[in-house]
Amino acid sequence: MDNRIIEASCHLFSLDEVSEHCDETSCWLVIEDKVYDVTKFLSKHPGGNDVILENAGTDATIAFGDKGHSKYGIKLLEVYLIGELIEKDRRFKTSNKKEP
Numbered sequence: 001m002d003n004r005i006i007e008a009s010c011h012l013f014s015l016d017e018v019s020e021h022c023d024e025t026s027c028w029l030v031i032e033d034k035v036y037d038v039t040k041f042l043s044k045h046p047g048g049n050d051v052i053l054e055n056a057g058t059d060a061t062i063a064f065g066d067k068g069h070s071k072y073g074i075k076l077l078e079v080y081l082i083g084e085l086i087e088k089d090r091r092f093k094t095s096n097k098k099e100p
């Protein structure tokens with residue numbers, strides 16, 4: 001298990017906080033209640049930065065899932081994981097993490 005991921009998952013954010021990171025200077029996405037900072041990935045995205053920026057600061061679960069990303073694409077998300085949503089903003093309710 002990757003310690004970096006465990007540590008990153010301890011950070012809890014609200015959707016409001018995520019929504020402040022909505023452009024190329026700071027671009028966060030929510031996918032299945034996890035929060036990703038993909039700012040550094042924008043210029044590397046094979047699908048271009050526009051499609052990510054259109055979803056910047058929002059829950060991009062559907063947008064990401066709709067494009068049929070490969071296993072590699074899904075795995076790559078882990079690199080950009082910074083935390084997860086607070087309980088009240090979760091849609092998937094899969095986390096056991098307690099809020100501080």
Ligand code: HEM
Nearest residue numbers: 038046047051052055060063064067069070072073076077
């Ligand atoms: C809402 C967000 C996103 C949208 C709408 C989106 C859309 C797309 C589209 C349309 C392609 C196809 C490009 C082509 O074939 O010309 C693509 C490819 C790809 N995307 Fe995304 N993407 C999103 C976020 C991400 C994120 C966050 C990652 C990883 C950190 C990622 C990783 C990849 C990879 C690796 C490919 C190449 C094909 C594959 O391996 O699946 N994408 N994306």
